[in-house]
Every structure is written in structure tokens, then in C-alpha cells.
Amino acid sequence: MSNFDPNTDMPRGARPEEQITTDPSKPSERMQFRLMLFNLAPWIIASLVLLLLPAVFTNNSTITLMNQMMITIVFALAYNMLLGQGGMLSFGHAVYAGVGGFACMHIMNTSDFFSSIPLVILPFFGGLFGMGLAMIVGSFSTRSAGTVFAMISLGVGELIAASSVIIVAFFGGEGGVSGNRTDALPFFGNEFLQQINVYYLIAVWTIISAALMFLWSRTPVGRMANAVRDNPERAEFLGYSARWVRFYSFVASGFFAGVSGGLFAINYEILTEENLNTASSGVILLVTFLGGVGFFFGPIIGAVVFTLVQTVLSLQTELWAFYAGSLFLATVMFFPGGLAGLIMMHVPAFKLGKSKLLIIPYLKTLVPAAIGILAVCALVEMTFHYRHAATGDHEMTLFWTTFDSHTVLPWLVAAAIAAVGLGIARATAPSLKEAWNEANTRGAAS
Amino acid sequence: MSVPALELTGLKKSFGKAEIIRGIDLSIGKAERHAIIGPNGAGKSTLFNLITARFAPTAGTVKLHGEDLAGLEPYQINRKGLSRSFQITNIFPAMTVFENVRCALLWAQGYKYSFWNLVNRSSALTEGADEILDQINLLGRRNLPAGTLSYAEQRALEIGITIAGGANVIMLDEPTAGMSNTETDYIMDLIMRVTEGKTLIMVEHDMGVVFGLADRISVLVYGEILATGKPEDVRADRKVQEAYLGAALEAEH
Numbered sequence: 001m002s003n004f005d006p007n008t009d010m011p012r013g014a015r016p017e018e019q020i021t022t023d024p025s026k027p028s029e030r031m032q033f034r035l036m037l038f039n040l041a042p043w044i045i046a047s048l049v050l051l052l053l054p055a056v057f058t059n060n061s062t063i064t065l066m067n068q069m070m071i072t073i074v075f076a077l078a079y080n081m082l083l084g085q086g087g088m089l090s091f092g093h094a095v096y097a098g099v100g101g102f103a104c105m106h107i108m109n110t111s112d113f114f115s116s117i118p119l120v121i122l123p124f125f126g127g128l129f130g131m132g133l134a135m136i137v138g139s140f141s142t143r144s145a146g147t148v149f150a151m152i153s154l155g156v157g158e159l160i161a162a163s164s165v166i167i168v169a170f171f172g173g174e175g176g177v178s179g180n181r182t183d184a185l186p187f188f189g190n191e192f193l194q195q196i197n198v199y200y201l202i203a204v205w206t207i208i209s210a211a212l213m214f215l216w217s218r219t220p221v222g223r224m225a226n227a228v229r230d231n232p233e234r235a236e237f238l239g240y241s242a243r244w245v246r247f248y249s250f251v252a253s254g255f256f257a258g259v260s261g262g263l264f265a266i267n268y269e270i271l272t273e274e275n276l277n278t279a280s281s282g283v284i285l286l287v288t289f290l291g292g293v294g295f296f297f298g299p300i301i302g303a304v305v306f307t308l309v310q311t312v313l314s315l316q317t318e319l320w321a322f323y324a325g326s327l328f329l330a331t332v333m334f335f336p337g338g339l340a341g342l343i344m345m346h347v348p349a350f351k352l353g354k355s356k357l358l359i360i361p362y363l364k365t366l367v368p369a370a371i372g373i374l375a376v377c378a379l380v381e382m383t384f385h386y387r388h389a390a391t392g393d394h395e396m397t398l399f400w401t402t403f404d405s406h407t408v409l410p411w412l413v414a415a416a417i418a419a420v421g422l423g424i425a426r427a428t429a430p431s432l433k434e435a436w437n438e439a440n441t442r443g444a445a446s
Numbered sequence: 447m448s449v450p451a452l453e454l455t456g457l458k459k460s461f462g463k464a465e466i467i468r469g470i471d472l473s474i475g476k477a478e479r480h481a482i483i484g485p486n487g488a489g490k491s492t493l494f495n496l497i498t499a500r501f502a503p504t505a506g507t508v509k510l511h512g513e514d515l516a517g518l519e520p521y522q523i524n525r526k527g528l529s530r531s532f533q534i535t536n537i538f539p540a541m542t543v544f545e546n547v548r549c550a551l552l553w554a555q556g557y558k559y560s561f562w563n564l565v566n567r568s569s570a571l572t573e574g575a576d577e578i579l580d581q582i583n584l585l586g587r588r589n590l591p592a593g594t595l596s597y598a599e600q601r602a603l604e605i606g607i608t609i610a611g612g613a614n615v616i617m618l619d620e621p622t623a624g625m626s627n628t629e630t631d632y633i634m635d636l637i638m639r640v641t642e643g644k645t646l647i648m649v650e651h652d653m654g655v656v657f658g659l660a661d662r663i664s665v666l667v668y669g670e671i672l673a674t675g676k677p678e679d680v681r682a683d684r685k686v687q688e689a690y691l692g693a694a695l696e697a698e699h
């Protein structure tokens with residue numbers, strides 16, 4: 001019973017303030033243009049940053065890090081199409097990225113075909129394979145959200161990860177599948193020999209994928225994904241099958257996960273079981289949640305922060321996973337909105353023009369807290385060194401200080417700093433809270 | 447006589463051993479305003495749930511414009527032009543008021559599962575939703591999360607969502623439940639306005655509320671229809687007076 005034809009617009013100009021004209025001198029048109037620019041600004045800025053970053057960070061290891069970051073961004077955004085927008089908690093999403101990646105590796109190794117296509121379109125094939133698998137699994141897993149969906153996703157994830165050692169022809173067994181990206185048809189003479197070439201390939205795919213995923217959230221099926229997440233029953237009484245809405249979200253998410261797998265294949269030229277196991281599925285859940293599922297840009301922040309923690313911290317300490325876990329735990333417990341939620345919390349104060357009130361109280365609380373937390377980390381590291389260092393090796397270096405972990409003094413110092421730092425933070429917390437309330441209330445400062 | 451908008455024959459529903467709906471035959475004509483009244487626990491909401499496929503009937507048939515609805519899912523029935531509201535407010539509390547109504551317009555405007563249209567690009571959607579908001583007096587609340595509205599406003603929004611898709615059979619389950627007299631008057635007035643020319647089936651507790659407004663009234667007691675007819679006839683019915691109105695009057699004292 002469609003009373004309206006979607007293709008016939010209502011008479012335009014019925015509401016003067018929404019009049020659409022092409023005359024730029026009309027105020028409404030200028031307003032709309034400004035609004036459009038405002039909406040596009042984050043995208044333009046992000047694109048420029050991505051294009052200019054290699055000019056700032058020229059060394060190869062940084063570029064590798066940024067490639068890793070962008071691949072994770074695409075994957076995390078795809079994951080959030082399910083978790084944040086669709087309310088579906090998947091414990092096995094790595095398989096869609098992984099299968100997309102493996103498919104790309106096999107295309108790379110099919111030299112007749114691969115030498116006839118430019119490398120830049122390879123991730124699209126990854127997307128197709130991720131999407132194909134999602135269609136198969138989604139046909140039975142999206143019947144319900146909640147526990148059943150989560151359990152099926154976990155089961156399928158385990159199943160496919162386990163078949164990687166059984167179906168050796170596709171997954172390559174323990175060694176995985178490797179290939180050579182430079183065998184592709186040169187793209188305007190470019191064979192992607194250098195990391196920097198790959199960087200630009202990934203950057204363009206990241207921007208396009210992110211934009212498409214954002215636009216998806218604005219389509220009818222994207223809006224209904226939110227509706228089904230919040231109240232599936234009501235959505236059904238509005239003409240939408242909750243199950244099919246979930247299915248379409250799932251398939252779209254599978255596509256972009258597959259794209260990220262394809263980008264991985266191009267960047268590393270090897271895929272192994274690790275790309276689709278449950279640990280990888282857990283990591284992407286962690287990344288997405290850390291960034292914040294409630295905002296579109298949340299997973300982007302999560303991917304950037306997590307990749308930094310993973311690479312930078314893992315160079316410094318063997319215990320990096322412990323710290324990453326603690327960070328995740330703290331986020332879940334204290335900031336369920338994730339880092340994006342934490343940022344957006346400050347918008348009201350900014351809008352009231354009172355954000356300046358927060359600077360000093362923040363410094364007073366957060367600096368001692370940070371020092372205290374670092375001291376706690378020092379205690380953790382010392383314990384680790386004390387227990388696990390080779391016998392006789394008593395010397396350790398922490399925060400540019402070398403000392404003997406088997407003497408009492410360093411322990412006392414670290415404990416004292418921790419106590420004092422956290423103590424000050426605790427003492428100043430009430431005044432921070434006061435400042436926070438003040439900054440978020442309308443009206444003149446008292 | 448033309449095909450009735452809604453026709454129930456021998457409709458029964460049991461939950462385990464308890465028979466809640468015990469054989470209902472009812473025919474509601476096109477553009478009729480039909481009120482279903484009855485005491486607590488009579489089975490009014492259950493009857494609604496049977497018609498809209500929230501529950502499957504134990505026996506009997508439901509026909510919409512002569513078409514048997516057996517085996518259809520709620521969303522399929524909705525697409526055939528039957529829309530309902532709920533006794534306990536059932537909206538999307540986290541979404542804005544505007545967004546609630548826009549979601550209710552999507553299928554009706556033919557968007558289906560489209561991922562190639564952008565909702566904010568469609569003036570038909572935006573203007574259609576604003577028109578509904580205007581009708582239910584919630585334009586001023588347009589951009590607030592629906593969950594933050596007052597109870598009466600949420601009820602109005604629920605009615606807005608129910609009628610937005612342009613269904614021609616509208617079923618409202620106690621739209622005035624828990625409202626003050628002024629609010630009841632306001633909502634009833636709203637209902638009469640927005641269901642103009644449509645088939646309206648409305649559950650009510652209180653005969654007084656629907657007396658002047660309904661074309662016909664059915665009295666449901668213990669899963670059976672005691673009487674169906676014009677309001678004055680139903681009011682004059684001996685059985686109804688004994689079984690329901692008497693009890694209701696006593697309860698009021």
C-alpha cells in the first residue's frame with residue numbers, strides 16, 4: 001500500500017524555508033551550501049591528512065604502521081555496522097576479513113588473471129568473497145539478534161578457523177598463503193614496489209569505504225537497522241522484517257570486512273590462520289568498543305589508538321597486552337561510550353563556551369593520575385622482571401633509569417610515587433567534578 | 447454489501463490450558479469506527495495480538511478485506527494496510543521524534559530495503575514526517591529523543607507512528623490508558639482527526655470515552671463477545687449491564 005511514489009517528489013517550494021533552487025544568491029541556497037560544506041568538512045580534512053601524512057612521516061616503519069592502522073579502521077567500521085548500528089554482537093567477524101584476504105591471495109597467485117587486472121581493484125574481490133560468505137552464514141544466523149546470533153558467530157568463526165588446517169588448498173595450512181602483489185597489471189606504470197605506493201592505495205580505499213559505510217547509515221535499510229536494534233517488534237509492525245534488515249546489515253558488513261582483508265593481503269602479501277581465528281575476532285571487538293560503538297567515527301579512533309598501543313608499546317614491554325586489556329577494561333567500566341563517547345561528552349561545555357573552565361582542574365587531576373598510573377606500571381614491570389628475568393640478571397631499565405630490581409629502594413620509590421600521584425588525583429577529583437558541573441550548566445559563572 | 451474490512455470467524459486462543467479467547471465472530475465494515483470494551487483480563491489485547499499475528503490463533507480465521515491472514519508475519523500484515531498501536535507504549539525511545547515517524551513512512555513510500563537512497567535527500571519523507579508531527583502536535587519536539595517526551599506525548603507519538611504509513615485499518619489498544627481527563631479528550635480528538643475515513647478499531651476500558659464516537663461497540667467478557675451493536679443498543683442490553691457495566695459501576699464505588 002504505497003500511497004506515495006518514491007520517485008515523485010512532493011511539490012517543491014511548498015515550504016519556503018526548504019525551497020530548493022539553483023540560484024546561489026538566494027539565502028536558503030547559500031545556507032544549504034554552507035550546511036553541505038559543514039557536513040563534508042570532516043571528510044575533506046581526513047582525506048587531506050591521509051594524503052599528507054607520508055610527507056611528515058617518511059620512514060618505512062611508520063608507513064607500515066599507518067597501513068596497519070587504516071586496514072584496522074576499515075575492518076572496525078565494518079564491524080560497527082553490526083555492533084553499533086545493528087545491535088549484533090559477533091564473536092567471529094575475522095573470518096569475513098580473512099576469507100576475503102585469502103581469496104585475494106589466490107587471485108594474486110592466478111597469474112593469468114592477476115596480470116590482467118590492476119592491483120587497485122583487488123580489494124573489491126576481497127569484498128565480494130567476504131560478502132558471499134556473509135550471505136551464506138547470514139541466511140541462518142540473522143534470524144535473531146542477541147545470544148543466538150553471538151553463539152552462531154562464535155561457532156562459525158571456530159569452524160572456519162579450524163578448517164584452515166583441513167582445507168589446505170585454500171588456507172595453505174600452517175604456512176598460510178603468500179603471493180606477490182607486483183605481478184598485477186601496472187597501474188599507470190606503477191607496480192606497487194614501494195610501501196608508499198601501497199600506502200596511497202590503502203588510503204584511497206579507506207576513504208571510499210568509510211564514506212560508503214557512512215552513507216549506508218543514511219539509507220532506508222541503514223535507518224531501519226537502528227530501529228531494529230532498538231525495538232525489533234515495533235519495526236515489524238511498521239512493515240519491516242527484522243530478520244531481513246539484519247541480513248542486509250550483515251552482508252554489507254561482510255563486504256567491507258572482506259575489503260579490509262584484501263587490503264591486508266596487498267600490504268603483507270601473506271595470510272595465515274591468524275587472520276581468521278577467534279583471537280583476531282576478539283581484537284576487532286575490542287578495538288571497536290574501545291573507540292565507541294555509539295558514534296560513526298568511534299571505531300576510527302579505536303583503530304588508531306589500539307594500533308599505536310600495540311606497536312609502540314610492544315616495542316617497549318612484553319606486557320603490552322596486559323596494558324591493552326586494562327585500557328579496555330577501564331573503558332568498558334567507566335566510559336561505556338568509548339573514547340568517542342568521552343570526546344562527545346565535552347560538546348555541551350564547548351557549546352556553552354565554558355570549556356576553558358575545565359583546563360586547570362583537568363591538569364590538576366589528570367597529571368598526578370597519569371604519574372601515579374605510570375608508577376603502578378613500573379611496579380608491574382618490576383614484578384615481571386623479578387619473576388622472569390634470567391637468574392643473576394638483576395639489572396633493569398625503566399623510564400631511563402637503570403637499577404637493581406632485587407633491592408628495596410626502587411620498590412619503595414615506585415610505590416611512593418604511585419601513592420602520592422593517585423592520592424593527589426583523588427583529592428582533586430571533587431573540584432574537577434564541580435568544575436565539570438559548572439561548565440555544563442547554562443548561565444554566568446558564579 | 448461489500449467485503450468487510452476485517453472479519454473474524456471462530457477465533458480461539460489458549461495459553462496452555464487456559465482458554466483466553468473462546469470463539470469470536472465479528473465483522474467490521476469499511477470506514478467503521480468500532481470500539482471493543484471489556485473488563486481487565488477479558489482478552490482485548492490478546493484479540494488484537496491474534497489479528498496482527500503477534501500470536502498465532504489456536505483456531506479460527508482472520509480476514510482482512512476478504513483475504514485470509516493465516517501464516518502471515520506481522521510485517522506482511524502491516525504491508526497489507528493494517529497498522530496497530532500497543533497498550534504499553536512501543537516506540538523507538540533512543541531515536542528522535544522525527545526519526546520515529548520517518549521510519550514509519552519508509553515502507554509505505556516504497557523504499558523497502560533500499561541502500562541506494564539517502565533518507566535526508568527525500569523531501570517526500572521529510573515533509574511527510576513533518577506533516578504527521580504537525581497533526582499530532584509534536585512539531586515542537588521534533589528533534590528530541592522520543593524517550594524524553596512526557597507520557598501523553600509518547601502516546602501521541604505512538605498514534606502518529608501507527609497512522610503514518612497510511613494504513614486503512616487502524617487498531618489502537620487503549621490509547622488513553624493512564625491519562626488525565628484533559629489528556630484523554632485531547633487524544634480522542636486527535637484520533638478522530640487522523641483516522642478520518644479509515645477503519646478504526648479501538649480497545650477501551652471505559653464505555654463513556656467511546657460512547658459518542660464509535661459507530662458500533664463490542665463488549666468482550668471472558669474471551670467472548672457478549673454483545674455487538676450501536677452504542678445505545680449495547681448500553682441498553684440487559685446482559686451487558688449485568689456482566690460488565692454493573693461490575694464496572696460497583697468498582698467505581
Ligand SMILES: Nc1ncnc2c1ncn2[C@@H]1O[C@H](COP(=O)(O)OP(=O)(O)OP(=O)(O)O)[C@@H](O)[C@H]1O
Nearest residue numbers: 461466484485486487488489490491492493533651
Ligand atoms: N502470553 C500470554 N501467556 C499466558 N497468558 C496470557 C498471555 N497474554 C495474556 N494472557 C492472559 O490472557 C488474559 C487476557 O489478557 P489481555 O491482556 O488480553 O486482557 P485485556 O482485556 O487486554 O486486559 P486489560 O484491560 O488489562 O488490558 C489475562 O488473564 C492474561 O493473563
Ligand SMILES: [Mg+2]
Nearest residue numbers: 490491492533
Ligand atoms: Mg489489554
